[in-house]
Structure formats: C-alpha cells, structure tokens
Amino acid sequence: MNRPDQYEQVTPDTFLRGLWEENPVFVMLLGMCPALAVTNSAINAVSMGLATTFVLVMSSSLISIFRSFIPKQVRIVAYIVIIATFVTIVDYLIQAISLNLYNSLGAFIQLIVANCVILGRAESYASRQKLGTTVVNSFGSGLGFTMALLSMGAVREILGAGALFGVNIMPAGFEPWVVMVLPPGGFFVLGCWLILFAWNKKRKEQALLNNAVKGGAA
Amino acid sequence: MDDSLFTIFMNAAVVSNFVLAMFLGICPFLGVSNKVDTSINMGMATTFVMVVSSAAAFAINAILGALGIEFLRLICYIAVIASSVQLVEMVVKKFSPALFQALGIFLPLITTNCAILGLTLFQTSREYNFIQSIVFALGAGAGFTLALLLMAGIREKLELAKTPDIAQGAGMTLMIGGVLSLAFMGFAGLA
Numbered sequence: 001m002n003r004p005d006q007y008e009q010v011t012p013d014t015f016l017r018g019l020w021e022e023n024p025v026f027v028m029l030l031g032m033c034p035a036l037a038v039t040n041s042a043i044n045a046v047s048m049g050l051a052t053t054f055v056l057v058m059s060s061s062l063i064s065i066f067r068s069f070i071p072k073q074v075r076i077v078a079y080i081v082i083i084a085t086f087v088t089i090v091d092y093l094i095q096a097i098s099l100n101l102y103n104s105l106g107a108f109i110q111l112i113v114a115n116c117v118i119l120g121r122a123e124s125y126a127s128r129q130k131l132g133t134t135v136v137n138s139f140g141s142g143l144g145f146t147m148a149l150l151s152m153g154a155v156r157e158i159l160g161a162g163a164l165f166g167v168n169i170m171p172a173g174f175e176p177w178v179v180m181v182l183p184p185g186g187f188f189v190l191g192c193w194l195i196l197f198a199w200n201k202k203r204k205e206q207a208l209l210n211n212a213v214k215g216g217a218a
Numbered sequence: 219m220d221d222s223l224f225t226i227f228m229n230a231a232v233v234s235n236f237v238l239a240m241f242l243g244i245c246p247f248l249g250v251s252n253k254v255d256t257s258i259n260m261g262m263a264t265t266f267v268m269v270v271s272s273a274a275a276f277a278i279n280a281i282l283g284a285l286g287i288e289f290l291r292l293i294c295y296i297a298v299i300a301s302s303v304q305l306v307e308m309v310v311k312k313f314s315p316a317l318f319q320a321l322g323i324f325l326p327l328i329t330t331n332c333a334i335l336g337l338t339l340f341q342t343s344r345e346y347n348f349i350q351s352i353v354f355a356l357g358a359g360a361g362f363t364l365a366l367l368l369m370a371g372i373r374e375k376l377e378l379a380k381t382p383d384i385a386q387g388a389g390m391t392l393m394i395g396g397v398l399s400l401a402f403m404g405f406a407g408l409a
Binding site for chain 1: 243248327329331335339391396397399403
C-alpha cells in the first residue's frame with residue numbers, strides 16, 4: 001500500500017467498509033473512550049458522532065492534500081496539529097450553537113484530538129490515497145462511528161431513562177434501570193454489543209462450514 | 219468544593235477514577251491489561267507522562283493566558299504530551315529493552331491516551347495551582363495504575379476459567395470493566 005501508484009478507485013465499498021466491515025467501534029475497537037462516555041443519551045451520542053465525523057473528514061482531506069509535503073519523520077506531529085486545529089473549530093462551534101450540549105459533552109469535545117479513529121484513518125488511509133477516495137472513505141468511517149454511538153446511546157437511554165431522544169416511549173409502569181446511564185452501563189452495553197457481534201460472526205462461519213460439508217457430501 | 223491536596227488526590231484516584239468513572243484511557247485499559255507486570259509498568263510510564271505533562275501544561279497555560287491566545291491551548295497541550303511521551307520512550311528503550319518490547323505499540327500510543335490530555339484540560343478548567351496540579355496528576359496516575367492492575371489480575375485468573383467462545387476477548391473484558399466500575403461507585407462520597 002505504500003507505493004503511490006496503488007490508488008484505490010472510488011467504489012461503494014470505499015464508503016461502506018467504514019460503516020460495517022471495518023466499523024471503528026465494534027470491529028476495530030477504536031475510539032472507545034467517547035463511545036463509552038458520551039452515550040448516556042441518544043442526542044449526546046449523535047452530536048458527538050457528527051462532531052467527530054466533521055473533524056475526521058476535514059482533517060483527512062487536508063492530510064491527503066498535503067501527503068507528499070509532510071516529511072515522514074514528523075508526520076504524526078503534523079497530523080495531530082491538523083486534527084487539533086479542526087477540533088478547536090468544532091469546540092467553538094458547539095459552544096456557539098448550544099451551550100447545553102456543550103456542557104453535557106464536557107471535555108470530550110476537546111478530547112476528539114486523542115480519538116484514535118481519526119489518527120488511525122490519517123495514518124492508514126489519508127496519507128496514501130487521493131483526496132476524493134479519502135473524503136468518501138473517512139465519511140463512511142465517521143458515519144460508522146456515529147451509528148455505533150447511536151446504537152449504544154439508544155439502548156442506554158431507553159433502558160436507563162425510558163425515553164429516546166428525550167421522548168418517553170416506555171409504558172407508565174416502567175422502572176428505569178438507572179445503572180444504564182451511569183458509568184457501569186456504558187461498559188455493559190458495549191460488552192453486550194460486542195458479544196452479540198461475535199455470536200453473529202460465529203453463526204455465519206458455522207453456516208458456511210455446514211454448507212461446505214453438505215456440498216462435499218453431495 | 220473542598221480543595222485540600224488529599225481530597226484532590228483521592229478524588230482523582232478512586233472517587234472519579236479516570237478509567238472506571240470518567241472513561242479516559244480505555245484503549246490501554248483494554249489493550250495492555252492481560253499481564254500484571256506489564257500493566258504495572260504501563261501504569262508507571264503513564265503516571266510519569268502525566269506528571270511531566272501536567273507541570274508543562276501549567277506553565278504553558280500561564281504563558282498563553284499572559285499573551286491572550288488561549289485558543290491555541292489544545293494544540294500546545296497535545297504537542298507537549300507528544301514530546302514527553304517521546305522522552306519516556308527513549309528512557310525506557312535505553313534502560314529496559316525488555317519492557318520496551320513488552321509495551322510495544324502502546325508506548326507511543328500514550329500520546330493518544332485521552333487520560334493525559336483530559337488531565338491537563340481538567341486542571342486548567344478547575345484552575346488548580348501548581349502544587350494542586352501535580353497532586354492531581356499523581357492521583358490520576360495512581361487511579362489509572364490501580365484500574366489496570368485490578369483488570370490484569372482478574373484477566374490472569376480468567377485465562378484458566380471456562381468462558382463461552384463468543385464472550386472471549388473484548389466483550390468479556392468490557393463486562394468485567396462494568397463490574398469494576400460498579401464497585402468503584404461505592405467510593406462516591408468518600409472525598
């Protein structure tokens with residue numbers, strides 16, 4: 001992948017890979033800190049996901065444009081400075097748009113800098129591919145991240161507060177599982193999702209194996 | 219809030235433990251918590267970087283404040299952290315090549331450990347003075363090491379236990395993390 005002649009063509013896979021096959025949270029286990037910390041409600045999860053997507057797309061594009069100018073030895077520092085610049089922009093933007101949201105996300109907006117999803121994309125993709133493919137690919141990754149955050153935030157909000165996006169959806173007699181919106185809930189919900197994914201993968205492999213055995217017998 | 223040094227230390231170490239209550243530094247928590255001695259060393263390296271970065275961040279914040287360019291804070295902090303990680307990496311490589319091997323990729327990744335950046339941001343927003351900042355960094359480091367150590371101890375035992383196939387790896391680790399986090403909630407109100 002290191003040779004500049006191996007540019008990837010834009011295909012649906014460029015986009016979809018980040019969404020499912022290489023989902024940053026569920027498959028690559030990157031960016032776990034925000035995935036656990038800000039998913040106590042669906043709205044926080046979505047805003048965090050979108051903020052990260054913005055930083056991811058913008059910084060990957062810039063890195064892709066400058067990929068031949070950045071010396072190899074100082075590339076990580078250069079990437080981090082580029083990422084930190086966009087995070088500062090997002091930080092001030094969210095402060096201007098909604099102070100409530102800013103307060104509930106807390107330090108985690110500024111901590112987008114240390115999100116390994118972004119640095120991972122920069123190092124493994126943006127520094128080697130053309131601008132067009134990079135934008136598509138990092139947008140896919142960002143949406144995959146948002147989706148993962150939303151799927152955690154939704155479960156935690158429904159179980160922990162009986163609501164989704166602040167709208168009550170549970171029957172009147174429902175007793176909220178408070179633990180779900182507290183820190184332990186984050187660990188439990190992500191753990192359950194990972195086990196569910198592992199189970200699904202194993203089931204598919206088993207089915208494939210069974211088919212192969214059947215095919216061999218016939 | 220009571221700002222005695224002891225309170226700051228206990229608060230950072232156990233009450234709002236960086237890993238288990240604030241979700242900072244989850245990557246190394248999941249990544250290098252499979253052996254007890256590696257986890258102790260990782261904890262110490264991280265604590266060292268925390269103290270150095272905390273002192274540096276304090277100085278930088280004073281300079282940026284005097285010049286009125288606080289919006290550059292984030293960029294300066296991350297640059298300082300990256301350089302102190304580089305320092306630790308060189309020291310470890312020189313004095314203990316075995317440890318350098320054991321920590322592997324997780325040593326340079328301390329840079330993107332959000333516990334450290336989080337620490338410097340919190341000390342700025344809470345307006346700690348120099349001594350308080352250092353104590354806060356020591357407390358956070360102790361809390362991080364404690365969480366890593368507890369997890370490594372449990373995982374070493376778990377190697378021998380029978381767990382369902384699908385729950386092996388990250389899924390199981392996260393569930394244990396949840397239980398540990400639940401236990402740490404018991405410290406609430408201590409300090």
